[in-house]
Amino acid sequence: MDADNExxxxRVLEAAGELFYTHGIRAVGMDRIRDAAGVSLKRLYRCYASKDELVEAYLRDRDRRVRGALAEYVAGEATGRPRERVLAVFDWLHWWFGEPGFRGCPFTNAFNEVGAESARAAAAVHDHQRAVGAYLRDLIAATGTPDPDAVTNRFLVLYAGSLTCAAISHSRAPALYARETAAALLPADPRAA
Structure with missing residues (x-):
């Protein structure tokens, strides 16, 4: 693909991502994305052959961004102790919930809107959940937790649940509640005593 097409x-992906997250997938038509991206409708469809393809690209782009921001935050904010690195996940959520324009989890939002009718969107959402789970599992396993798989499943519920509660309540507090619960599930850090 040449530089102009790329x-x-x-531009199309950036415009679609902003519009989908802000207004919802069903509420945003291809004409609106065309206008926001400053491309012709013909060029938009050369870039993405269908709205379904564009929705999948949006979700995969958000996955990359969300997981990258999370990993960067955890690496930069945590003390290096495995337990604190796990809990930093919820500190990052607390930060994200306070960002202007936060409208909940883009993956849950998309799945609730089109997951039942779009295999591509559903697959992107499931891939994101698996990737977040694998990242959490690695962090949790490093703490010496006896059953990291079971604890990871609980953390995924805390993670996703805090996102949903924060979106509904317009509050950052769900991240703090999830962090408190997460801390109770992890073994104590022997160096903290």
């Missing part, structure tokens, strides 16, 4: 593709 630039158009990026």
């Amino acid at each position: 630039a158009a593709r990026e």
Whole structure:
């Protein structure tokens, strides 16, 4: 793909991502994305052959961004102790919930809107959940937790539940409640005593 087409593709994806997250997938038509991206409808469809393809690209892009921001935050904010690195996940959520324009989890939102009718969107959402779970499992296993798989399943519920509660309540507090619960599930850090 030449540089001009790649630039158009990026503009379309950026515009679609902002519109989908802010207004919802069903509420945003391809004409609106075309206008926001500053491309012709013909070029938009050359970049993404269908709205379904564009929704999948949006979700995969958000996955990359969300997981990258989470990993960067955890690496930069945690003390290096395995337990604190796990809990930093909820500190990051607390930060994210306070960001202007926060409207909940883009993956849950998308799945609730189109997951039943779009295999591509559903697959992207499931891939994101598996990737977040694998990341959490690695962090949790490093703490010496006896059954990291079971604890990871509980953490995924805390993670997703805090996202939903924060979106509904317009509050950052769900991240703090999830962090408190998460701390109770982890073994104590022997160096903290």
